[in-house]
Amino acid sequence: MLSGTNLPRVGGYNQAVVLDAIRTTGQVSRVELAALTGLTNQTVSNVVRKLLDAGLVAESGQAPSSGGKRRTLLTLRADGACAVGVHLDPEAAVIVVVDLAGEVIGSRRLRLTDPGDPADVVDRVARTTGRLLDRSAVDRTRLLGLGIAAPGPLDGSTGAVVAPPNFPGWGRVPLADMFADATGLPVALDNDATAAAIGERWIGGADRAGSFLFIYLGTGVGAGIVLNNTVLHGDSGNAGEFGHMAVEPGDRVCHCGAMDCLGPYVSPAAIIDDLLRLHGRTAADRIGLTGTPDSVHHDWKALRRAARADDPAACDVVRRAARRIGEAARGAASLLDVSRVVLGGEALRGIEPIIREEVEAAVNRTSVARTIRAVAVEQSVIGETVGAVGAASLVLHGNYAPGWRMLTDVPG
């Protein structure tokens, strides 16, 4: 059931709206804010005063006069708040500390040789986080919490990860609670693609305002959906599941039993396999693939490098995968009616141009795209660390965006 509002919430909402407007524009005056948000000058004035008092924004100079008193410009105070972001991946845990402006003020990478015991990983991440915070001289009173980006389906009600692919032993683990206990911080949890989308929304300014579909390529493929500046979470907190979008069937079986799911065709392991099967040992040797199951990380790096160097075999298999991503993206973009698709994720490094090209061609084929609005396809503005930065953004977003809340409150 839809729930009602009250006055305090209106206040909070308007504050969030104004903060959002300052963030996405970079630098604005109060009058401009009033025009942008539809609020009165007076209201903007009041809201801005509160934000100034809270240390979240600062006055940053004057605009040239347009005949009368000059406008005083407002900007976000980067040191107004900060958050920790943790991107969990079978391969490694990336930890970042991000300030209110989205700047990374410290980062660490923990190799996770063999996923291992969740409790152990949580412990190591928590200790590393503590050291990182000390070294970065973060004002603890301005530290809002810790965000986690994890692969695979989540159970929002328990703050647990459910059966993440390639993450044996991590099923039904109450990650949010464990991190809250280990760090004493409020914790937010979301899947990696959604976290990445929130990161883009938070950091990308005007280029990521409105609506977009974020396609994330990591160990698997996922999507994060932002509609009207609002993040879509879905009934169970798993919106953006992209791996089960239908594509041209081949001979790869999804764990759901279908032969036409996108997921199994576009993982790094699958593309490496494609290269071996379609182009043989010669091509593999030329590129430098070992071809053993536990060298996927290395092989994938080599394959991407080869594709970037225009190796025909590498380009071919990447393009095949890109084509399937394009098919799925076409359906998603037309279903959601978004006019922007953003590509990101660590598995994409170097091969963005190929993927971009195919996706762009696919999403712009539909009649709506051609007659009413074209769809822009762009790379992540954050880059390699979208996962971790996105995780941190979960916290910033939870605190300063209208209508979302943290999973766990401050424990104790």
Place this chain on the structure above:
Amino acid sequence: MLSGTNLPRVGGYNQAVVLDAIRTTGQVSRVELAALTGLTNQTVSNVVRKLLDAGLVAESGQAPSSGGKRRTLLTLRADGACAVGVHLDPEAAVIVVVDLAGEVIGSRRLRLTDPGDPADVVDRVARTTGRLLDRSAVDRTRLLGLGIAAPGPLDGSTGAVVAPPNFPGWGRVPLADMFADATGLPVALDNDATAAAIGERWIGGADRAGSFLFIYLGTGVGAGIVLNNTVLHGDSGNAGEFGHMAVEPGDRVCHCGAMDCLGPYVSPAAIIDDLLRLHGRTAADRIGLTGTPDSVHHDWKALRRAARADDPAACDVVRRAARRIGEAARGAASLLDVSRVVLGGEALRGIEPIIREEVEAAVNRTSVARTIRAVAVEQSVIGETVGAVGAASLVLHGNYAPGWRMLTDVPG
């Protein structure tokens, strides 16, 4: 840019929330409303008074006491408001008058032999609407407006239909303005699938609360998306485009050039064609198909009847189409993370069970569906007239649902 709120809007919003709660529950007391909406007893009391004064709800008896004073129950007043809905289709225009409870209090069907001139159609529909309103003795002061459900992409900014498939001569026609001029009523315009979804949301009560994906089969295939009781319109007002979802490619070319778009495989004409190609003249004769291009309506009726009577050939081709709808629905449901899919549209009559079966199997295959929440697949609660009733609901929705507004205001 996200816009701010103010006090009046809060009031309006809370009124809409309470009205919505009364509508979806059917009959509730004030205290229950307070619990459902999170508002105070006092606030509910105030809001309800306003709704009573406005003639939108009525007190309808007392609940049995639970130890103290009995609760007075509230229901929607069906005669509190009404709206006209027009479903435009190449085949016919269906006009209905719907009251606040969603009851159809009058309807007409205009055959459109050969789509013809838009201006002429608008004129005929307007005149028929006038007569229909007179006959149904509708209180004009309580008539909120006219809603139009049209196929094909729309241009929200101009209130025009853009290049609707099978609707030659209707491209870029400013339908909303034309109807507003012809009837003097405020007009709302949306595509047929979205209108149908809004209709379900408006009339379906508790069964259509929350989030769902509505798959509409008319001349083409489309979808309407309701997320958290809010209708998704999309950047250009064309959310729910379902015909370009990727499915297993065959030999049918979409007008966008792709071979793997859902649309061309599931239209009645395509399924009829399938029957002829896969099962030959014998089967076609047995079913009673003429097989000429302009007898699609008749043939489709015959084919559906045959499928309902378990004719193996008819069932086969329907099931093939259903399977592809299922593939697309699987992707959409997992992308949006909805736990309910609703099927409707006039082309579906009689063959719902087959479609339902295939769609249900497909959407419940994914890991999220199996481990976290199952997806229910259901028929429209409105039935055959979803299009027209949905069109009328556009108006009701625009007036009494939080956060949406009419395209054209009262002209003059």
Place this chain on the structure above:
DNA sequence: CGTCAGCTAAATCCATTTGATGGATGAAGT
């Protein structure tokens, strides 16, 4: 060439309005 009145735009002050809230009170039952 300076300067001061008149103008404009930005930001704020103040009184008012709207809407939700908590506590007390009345109403209708068991």
Place this chain on the structure above:
DNA sequence: ACTTCATCCATCAAATGGATTTAGCTGACG
């Protein structure tokens, strides 16, 4: 006597419109 529902009343929070202050621009006049 006790419950539960519903409303009354005083209060509080937030936005609003209009007046006011602040700050800079412009141009005419000495």
